[in-house]
Amino acid sequence: MKDIAEQEVIDIGDMDVEAFNEYANEQGWSDGMPLFVPTEAKVAKFVDTVRGDNRPYPPVPPRQIVPTLQALAANAVMAGCKPEYFPVVTAALRGVLDPEYNLHGTLATTHSCAPMVMVSGPIRHELNINCGTNCFGQGRQANATIGRALGLMLLNVAGAKPGEMDRSTQGNPAKFTFCFGENEEENPWAPYHVQRGFAPTDSVVTVMSGEGPHNLNDHGSTTGDGLLTTFAGGMSNPGSNTIYGKGPMFVIIGPEHAATLKRDGFTIESIREELWKRSRVHLSRVSKENLVTYETTGHKPDGDWLSIGRDPKDIHITVAGGPGKHSAFIPSFGGTTVACTRIAR
Amino acid sequence: MRIFNPSFGMAAAGPAKVTLQPVNWATDAIALISNSKPNARELLEGVRAMLGAHRPVDNIHFHAKNSASQPAPKELIEKVAKNYKAALLALGD
Numbered sequence: 001m002k003d004i005a006e007q008e009v010i011d012i013g014d015m016d017v018e019a020f021n022e023y024a025n026e027q028g029w030s031d032g033m034p035l036f037v038p039t040e041a042k043v044a045k046f047v048d049t050v051r052g053d054n055r056p057y058p059p060v061p062p063r064q065i066v067p068t069l070q071a072l073a074a075n076a077v078m079a080g081c082k083p084e085y086f087p088v089v090t091a092a093l094r095g096v097l098d099p100e101y102n103l104h105g106t107l108a109t110t111h112s113c114a115p116m117v118m119v120s121g122p123i124r125h126e127l128n129i130n131c132g133t134n135c136f137g138q139g140r141q142a143n144a145t146i147g148r149a150l151g152l153m154l155l156n157v158a159g160a161k162p163g164e165m166d167r168s169t170q171g172n173p174a175k176f177t178f179c180f181g182e183n184e185e186e187n188p189w190a191p192y193h194v195q196r197g198f199a200p201t202d203s204v205v206t207v208m209s210g211e212g213p214h215n216l217n218d219h220g221s222t223t224g225d226g227l228l229t230t231f232a233g234g235m236s237n238p239g240s241n242t243i244y245g246k247g248p249m250f251v252i253i254g255p256e257h258a259a260t261l262k263r264d265g266f267t268i269e270s271i272r273e274e275l276w277k278r279s280r281v282h283l284s285r286v287s288k289e290n291l292v293t294y295e296t297t298g299h300k301p302d303g304d305w306l307s308i309g310r311d312p313k314d315i316h317i318t319v320a321g322g323p324g325k326h327s328a329f330i331p332s333f334g335g336t337t338v339a340c341t342r343i344a345r
Numbered sequence: 346m347r348i349f350n351p352s353f354g355m356a357a358a359g360p361a362k363v364t365l366q367p368v369n370w371a372t373d374a375i376a377l378i379s380n381s382k383p384n385a386r387e388l389l390e391g392v393r394a395m396l397g398a399h400r401p402v403d404n405i406h407f408h409a410k411n412s413a414s415q416p417a418p419k420e421l422i423e424k425v426a427k428n429y430k431a432a433l434l435a436l437g438d
Contacts, residue, residue, distance in 0.1 A: 007350055007353070008350055009347050009348070009350065011347050029351050029352065037348060038348045038349050039349075040347050040348070043348075043349045059357035064357050065355060065356060066356075066357055068354065071349060071352065074349035074350065075351045078351060104416070105414050109414065152351065156351040157351070241414075245412060245414045297409075297413070298411070334412075335412050336414075
């Protein structure tokens, strides 16, 4: 292939950090924020952390090259990761390489989707990953750089250059980084990775090609039923991809909302069923032109309603965040899956 | 100072090479394939109408992907390869 970089190791002379960043920008390696220098010594430290995962990587679409561990580690170094974060980043990469994730489609689309990375299990605390207050936001090195490292891999290895292969109409701040931990300690139900069949002691990375978190504010409802009315109203969105490109979505419940739902007897399954029933979009909120498009592509309404997924199982639920009466809805690209990968250590 | 190239990778083994056969655009069967986004079908209808001014169109057929966001299914690709000498793809967006 013509665009494969020929040199695995590059001698850049006596560049300082600023000069390296200018050089990296010229090469198209940057997401726009400053990068760390991927020296041979730093990369070697990162590669040493993933000795428990010897499986070769498949070709990475759209560019279809087979990455070396050193090239992957170079991206994690540039992102500002600590070496011990690298197994989380490589597990996330394996997740987005699940064929059902549809990496090519999610990178090339005009939609704003970014790879959501959620970390579960003991490694959350070992790496100081934020699972509580401001978990989707700034402030922790692990959250900031793990998500960023995956984004740089998709830029430099997969070839998702904005305006070229990445055709997103408006993009999304989550494309810089989107990584958080589950708040398992305040989850009154099973953590997400346990819902998916992993052991509680496993550390697992879950990825989904999603939009950024949409806030679900409910300070007034004092019952689980009231909260679900608010959640469903926030999810019922005629502008969402999943109204026709059917696919998964996450509802990340804040701990206070979760406690109310648990008190009122709701389970993950019953929340899912209620949200499925209540989040449908009435046809009065859908344009006539869109309705024609949906029907001709096989997404017919059920009576006067359009669903926002294929079935209740498309609604994935867990708990994250800190004190406060907020939860979040994260719709996906649509034609994708929620992929879980156990972190090999 | 030496650095690792963050975009380095090994070339994947490519698919077997296909020998393209010549197409007789005046008579051969042609598949018109939509990516299932708005206006792709309309574009293909225009192409078919223009071809109709020069040749028979009874063996020019419309096809579409199941989903705009997913790759064309293997069955569709095999069907087109088996039944047509040429395919024109329209990308609506």
